[in-house]
Amino acid sequence: MxxxxxxxxxxxxxxxxxxxxxxxxxxxxxxxxxxxxxxxxxxxxxxxxxxxxxxxxxxxxxxxxxxxxxxxxxxxxLPEVVKPPRNLELVARLEKIKSKLANEEYNRMTRNVNSQEINRNGTLADFGRQVRSVKAVLVTVFNFLVTVVAAFACSYMGSQYLFTETTARVISAVIAASVVGLAELYVLVRTMEGELGEP
Structure with a gap:
């Protein structure tokens, strides 16, 4: 002063x-x-x-x-302020406290980090679950398509005993495939609701 x-x-x-x-x-x-x-x-x-x-x-x-x-x-x-020499023991204690606080901060920031994590969205187990879910959806879609195509083929082949014209046979096969497809969709939706826990 x-x-x-x-x-x-x-x-x-x-x-x-x-x-x-x-x-x-x-x-x-x-x-x-x-x-x-x-x-x-x-x-x-x-x-x-x-x-x-x-x-x-x-x-x-x-x-x-x-x-x-x-x-x-x-x-x-303004007289020059003379700083007193620092106490070496105090400096050592301060460094120790700083490193301890830095370690605690690091541990707090990394406590929910998993070494198996691929990205920020989840772990390898989550990725495996997602792959299985996608696989189940693909199998279901493939099963639906095979069922509809098989219903169309059976109806088309079986209708040759009833109809002689190709147009009538195709229309009857489309109707039969549509009915089977709608029934398959109904069962699929009910199954999905059951998996999601809905009544």
Missing amino acids: ASSFVVGDKFKHKVTELLSNKDLSLPRALKEELEELLEKPQPTVLSFSTARKLQQYIRDKEHPLYLHELLEDSCLH
């Missing part, structure tokens, strides 16, 4: 004039402080207490000079 000013040449010049003026009766302590200040080498540092005494003197004597005019080319003196 600042407790003094680094004064410039203007301050020195004005204070020298003030000290050389015989008409003014500066208090002895203030005069000694100012003379000592002017004798110091650069940078010249003026303490706040001396600045207050000087301002009080100027105000009391109703001098035409103001303190802010004296300090125009001055600046605050």
Whole structure:
């Protein structure tokens, strides 16, 4: 925290004039402080207490000079902060705590990660389940198609004893395949509902 000013040449010049003026009766302590200040080498540092005494003197004597005019080319003196040396034992403890916290954070982030995971969507077991599900759907679709094609073929072949025209045989085979396909779809839907747990 600042407790003094680094004064410039203007301050020195004005204070020298003030000290050389015989008409003014500066208090002895203030005069000694100012003379000592002017004798110091650069940078010249003026303490706040001396600045207050000087301002009080100027105000009391109703001098035409103001303190802010004296300090125009001055600046605050900010002493350099000296950092105390770090305690090696404390540094070692802090490093130990940091590494422990980093390990805990890592364990928290990776606690639900499985080494068998293929991607973010699931493990190998989930992938196997999905493959089995796809396989079951493909088998069901293949079974449906085979059943409908077989119903069409049987109807077409069996209708030759009833109809002599090909058109009538095809229409009857399509009707029979459609009925079998609808029945197969009904059974398929009921089975899927049972697997999903619906009534």
